[in-house]
Amino acid sequence: MSDFRADAAAASEWVARYLEGVRELPVLSRVEPGQIKAALPDAPPDRPEPFAAVLRDLDEILLPGITHWNHPRFFAYFSISGSEPGILAELLTAALNVNAMLWRTSPAATELEEVAVDWLRQLVGLPAGLHGHIEDTASTSTLAALAAARHLRPGGAVLCSEHAHSSVDKAARLLELPLVKIPADSEFRMWPDALAGALAEHEAAAVVATVGTTSSTSVDPVAELAPLCAEAGAWLHVDAAYAGPAMVCEENRWAFAGVEEADSLVVNPHKWLFTPIDCSVLYTSRPDVLRDAFSILPEYLRTSDEDVTNLMDYGPALGRRFRSLKLWAVIRCHGREGLQALIREHMRLARLFASWVEEAPAWEVVAPVPFSVVCFRLEGSDEENAALLERVNATGEAYLSHTVLDGRYVLRLAVGNHRTTEDDVRRAWELLQEA
C-alpha cells in the first residue's frame, strides 16, 4: 500500500493542478486525426510500468488531445462539470468496485440509489412515490422508457417533436417502432394540435415531450400534451435530461407544469448538476411495466432475499456501477442552496450574453433563452457563421457548437460549468466579435 499511497498522492496532485490550470489550456484540442495514436506504442508492455509513467504520458501525450469539457469556457453542446465531490466519489466507487445488480450484491448501493434519486426528486419538485433508478446516459433511460411503452402497446408508434433529441430516433430504431415527428411552433415547442392530429392517425405507444430541447432548450407544453396522451392511452415520457436540474430553482418550475402526469421522466445530473458523467436518472410512476419489460431471472442470480429491489430488473444492462455515491456526494457538498446559486448564476450569464448579442448591430438572438443556452447568429450566410465558429474555436480560448433552426445555421453558447464566470462569458463574446 505504500506504492498506492504515493501513486494516489501523485494522481490527486495531478487532478488539483489540472483543475487549477484548466482555464489556461486550449478548450478544443488542436491535434490532427491520428496524432495521438501515432505517439503511443503499438504493442502493450511485457513488464509492469510504474503508475508515474501513466501520469507522465497523460501530460505529455494525451493532454494535447483532450477537449476540456471541465474548462470554464467550454460552451459547446451542453456545458457540464464534474465537481470536486463527484470526482472524489468516483475514486471511492472504483475502490469499492461493487456491482449494484441485485440488492444482495450490495444493499447499500441499491438503497443509497433509492435515497439519492429521491433527494433529487424532491430537489426538482417531482411528486412523491415515483420510482427512480440510475442509468448511464439519457440514451439508455429513454430506451428503457420506450421499451416499457412498447411492452404495453407492441408495434405502436413513438411520437416526438421535430426538436426531440437524436436518442429518441436511436431508441425507436433499436425497438423497431415507427417514429413520427410532430411539427413545432415558432418557438420550437411541440404543437399540441399537431400532436392531437397525429394521435388520431397513429396507434401511439409513446409520446416523448422535451423540457429543454438540445438545439434551443425549448419546452414542450407538457400540461397541454399530457391529456392528449392519456386519452390516446400512450405512454408519456418526458426528456428533461438537460433542464431537469434547473427545477432545483422554484422560479423555473413553470417548465415542469404537467410532468406529474408523465409515465416516465429523465433528468441527467451529469449534465447540469455538477456530477461527473455518467449519471442519468429515470423516474417512472409505473415501475411494474419497466420490470415486466426487462426482468429475467436466471438461476445463478436467484437469491433467497424477499421483498427487495433488484435494480437490474429496470433496464437493459445487468451490471451496474455504484453511481449513486457521486450523486449523493454532489448533493450533500453543494446543498440545495449551493445548487440553486450555481443554476441561477448560469441563467443570469446566459441572459447577459443574450442581451449583448441583442444590442449588437448585425447580431441576432434566434430563440428564447429559458435556461442557460443562447442560440444566435451573425447577419450573413450559413457558411460565414460556420467559418466564424471555426475561427473562434481555433483560438482555443472558448469552444462553442452550432445547430440549425428554421433552416438556418445558428451558433450556440451553453453555460453549465461551475467554474464559469462573467469574465469567461465576456471573453467568448469578445472572441466572437473579433472573429
Added chain:
Amino acid sequence: MSDFRADAAAASEWVARYLEGVRELPVLSRVEPGQIKAALPDAPPDRPEPFAAVLRDLDEILLPGITHWNHPRFFAYFSISGSEPGILAELLTAALNVNAMLWRTSPAATELEEVAVDWLRQLVGLPAGLHGHIEDTASTSTLAALAAARHLRPGGAVLCSEHAHSSVDKAARLLELPLVKIPADSEFRMWPDALAGALAEHEAAAVVATVGTTSSTSVDPVAELAPLCAEAGAWLHVDAAYAGPAMVCEENRWAFAGVEEADSLVVNPHKWLFTPIDCSVLYTSRPDVLRDAFSILPEYLRTSDEDVTNLMDYGPALGRRFRSLKLWAVIRCHGREGLQALIREHMRLARLFASWVEEAPAWEVVAPVPFSVVCFRLEGSDEENAALLERVNATGEAYLSHTVLDGRYVLRLAVGNHRTTEDDVRRAWELLQEA
C-alpha cells in the same frame, strides 16, 4: 483547491485503508432490507456539507451495507477486482470528465480507446484488423452485436446454448428477435449437431457462442460452430466476457479456436482483467454493419472533421465515458507478464480447490474446471446444499454463489481477485467442511 487537496488526501487515505483492511470485513453484507435507507436522511440538505461528512457516513452508515466485491474471499458470480492503477485512473477520468462521443469532443479519448482495445486484442491473441470499442457491460456489447445482426437479417432468430448468459435473452427480447436455445452436451457445451438442426429449421440472424459460460465456464466449440454459421449466413457473436482475459496466457488459447471466424466478440476487462467496472470491449470484423445499425447524425453533432472515428456511431448510447484510460493504466501497470501471472495463479487455485473437493468423501466436482471457477456439491438434497451455502455466506468470511446444472443445485467457487491467496481458498474449503 486547498480544500480539494485535503479532501483528496482524505479520500485516498480512506481507499488505502479500505484496501488494506477489506480482508477483515464480512464479505456478504449482513444488513436487513431497508436498514441502510432508514439510517439516511429523508431529505437533501439545504446547506453545503463538507466532504468529510461523506467519508464519515460512508464508514458509519454505508460500509455495513456493502457486499465487498473487492474482498479476496469474494468467490461468488464471477470474482472481479478493481486493481490500484484502475482505481486511480477512474479518479483522472472523473476529473477530465470528457465525453468520448465524437472524435472532436476528445481526440485522445477516441484514439486511446482504439489503442487500448488493440493492445487487449494482441494480449488475447485475436486477429489484427478487428474494430474494437468499449461499452459499459457485456449486456450492452451483446445488444449492439445482435442489433447489427438484425440489421442484416431482420426478424431472424437468435440461437444460443441453453447455458448462454441471460443478457442474450434480454437483448433478444429488446430487439424482438425469436430466441432458440440449443441443447448442450454432458460438459455443458453447445452441441454442433443440434445447432445444425436448428439452423435448418430457423432463419437465423445470429448465433451466440460462449467461451466461458456463467454457470460452469464451459466452452462452446467455436471452430465447429463457425462453419455452420457461415453456411447459414448467420452472424456469429462470441461471448468471452469472462474467459476472454484468460487468453493472455497462450496455454488457454485452445478455447479461442475458431473465434477468428466470428463477426463479433466481447471481452470484459472488468471481469478478469483487474479493471474497475464498467469496461466491456466489443470487437467486430464488420464495423460498417454496426455503424449502419446505430449511426444517427443530428445537426448539432455534425462536425467539419473528415475521416475520423466517432465512437457514438457503434452502440446504443450517445454519451461515452473515457473508459480507455483505466484499461490502458491496468495493462501498463501489470504488463503482459503480470497479467499472465495473476491468471495462472487463479487457475492454479481453482484446480487446487477442485482437487480438495474431489478427494473428500461425500463431495463432488460436477463440471470440468477449464478456468477459475469450480462447480461442486455435497452429497444430499438441493435444499441441504442451499442451506450449506447460506451458512457459509453468513459467516462473513467468504461469499460463494450457486447455479443449477443437470437439474441439480450446485455450489460455485470463482477465483478472480488479485488479492486472493491460497490461504483464502483454503479458508473457504474449511468453512464449507465446517458448515
